[in-house]
Amino acid sequence: MANENEQINGKEQTIFHHVGNRFQTEDREIHIVARLEEPLLLVLGNVLSDEECDELIRLSKDNMNRSKIGDTREVNEIRTSSSMFFEGNEHDILTKIENRVSNIMNIPIEHGEGLQILKYTTGQEYKAHFDYFSAASKASKNNRISTLVMYLNDVEQGGETFFPELNFSVSPKKGMAVYFEYFYADHYLNERTLHGGAPVTAGEKWVATQWMRKQRVR
Numbered sequence: 425m426a427n428e429n430e431q432i433n434g435k436e437q438t439i440f441h442h443v444g445n446r447f448q449t450e451d452r453e454i455h456i457v458a459r460l461e462e463p464l465l466l467v468l469g470n471v472l473s474d475e476e477c478d479e480l481i482r483l484s485k486d487n488m489n490r491s492k493i494g495d496t497r498e499v500n501e502i503r504t505s506s507s508m509f510f511e512g513n514e515h516d517i518l519t520k521i522e523n524r525v526s527n528i529m530n531i532p533i534e535h536g537e538g539l540q541i542l543k544y545t546t547g548q549e550y551k552a553h554f555d556y557f558s559a560a561s562k563a564s565k566n567n568r569i570s571t572l573v574m575y576l577n578d579v580e581q582g583g584e585t586f587f588p589e590l591n592f593s594v595s596p597k598k599g600m601a602v603y604f605e606y607f608y609a610d611h612y613l614n615e616r617t618l619h620g621g622a623p624v625t626a627g628e629k630w631v632a633t634q635w636m637r638k639q640r641v642r
């Protein structure tokens with residue numbers, strides 16, 4: 425894995441290592457559509473096929489509905505969307521996607537939390553937050569180091585992934601993704617990955633998020 429402290433050309437070493445405007449994974453060619461260097465933030469195209477997006481929504485729909493039957497559904501001010509996690513290897517399609525995602529993120533899938541599916545309906549949002557845990561929390565011992573947010577549908581209006589410290593936002597587009605990492609020795613760079621999901625103003629928004637940890641979790 426990348427050494428977080430190593431400096432090359434005055435820039436810190438990154439985890440993501442693909443260069444150029446496209447690269448090959450085992451089963452798919454990924455497009456690098458846009459790139460910000462520090463903190464490293466990429467907009468990626470052709471990450472998931474339309475069929476894979478539809479299938480992920482179909483598979484998780486039931487689980488989100490099921491979770492609503494219970495009365496313990498957490499009400500969270502900062503995230504109004506509903507969510508579920510896959511356990512990993514639950515479905516063939518998941519194994520395929522996880523392998524691809526591991527290749528894209530350049531981290532073994534054993535470091536990956538189960539894929540998270542988020543569904544936002546009109547008016548729902550995810551306020552600005554960090555994906556990594558604060559140094560004070562127990563979870564920070566094996567902290568998250570990188571994120572891939574994959575868009576599973578085209579949103580009619582709103583729902584951008586926004587980065588307030590970078591004055592940058594990404595509009596959801598089915599099959600595309602936004603990648604960023606926050607394993608820098610320079611904490612200022614990590615803090616610049618503050619981000620959120622802007623309110624969906626028309627339609628629905630579905631995303632699949634993969635978080636990678638510093639050490640293995642499975």
Ligand SMILES: O=C(O)CCC(=O)C(=O)O
Binds near residue numbers: 573
């Ligand atoms: O919905 C988005 O655009 C962002 C999702 C996100 O920040 C997350 O899953 O951690």
Ligand SMILES: [Fe+2]
Binds near residue numbers: 619
């Ligand atoms: Fe996030």
